Amino acid sequence: MGIWDTIHDLVEAATPWSTAEAEAPAEEPKEETSEESKEDPEEEEEEEEEDDEEEIEDPKEKLEEECKNSKQCAPAKHHFDECVERVTSSSDEGEAKEDCVEEFFHLAHCASQCAAPKLWSVLK
Numbered sequence: 001m002g003i004w005d006t007i008h009d010l011v012e013a014a015t016p017w018s019t020a021e022a023e024a025p026a027e028e029p030k031e032e033t034s035e036e037s038k039e040d041p042e043e044e045e046e047e048e049e050e051d052d053e054e055e056i057e058d059p060k061e062k063l064e065e066e067c068k069n070s071k072q073c074a075p076a077k078h079h080f081d082e083c084v085e086r087v088t089s090s091s092d093e094g095e096a097k098e099d100c101v102e103e104f105f106h107l108a109h110c111a112s113q114c115a116a117p118k119l120w121s122v123l124k
Helices: 002-014 041-052 059-068 074-093 101-123
Strands: none
Touching: 059 101, 074 101
């Protein structure tokens, strides 16, 4: 009867009304009681140390922002700003028929090209 089992399995897999079974939702953590809240002092120190660590800033973002506003990327920024203004004014009247994706990518490419040499000098 192996062939009938195979056919049955294929039909069962192909039918959209087959039943789907989900796992039970995870249990929510219980609130700590006063006895459970007594933690090891070493664990508390580790948590404090993690909180004290500063987030490292990405120099690429800062350099690209400076480059977007630089003289080198002024034409690309000008075209992007014009497009944004044009699309914003046309969207007030109705549905916008244009987007500024191309202008955005030109500006982003210019900023990346400008920031790359400066970035490598910062990272070395």
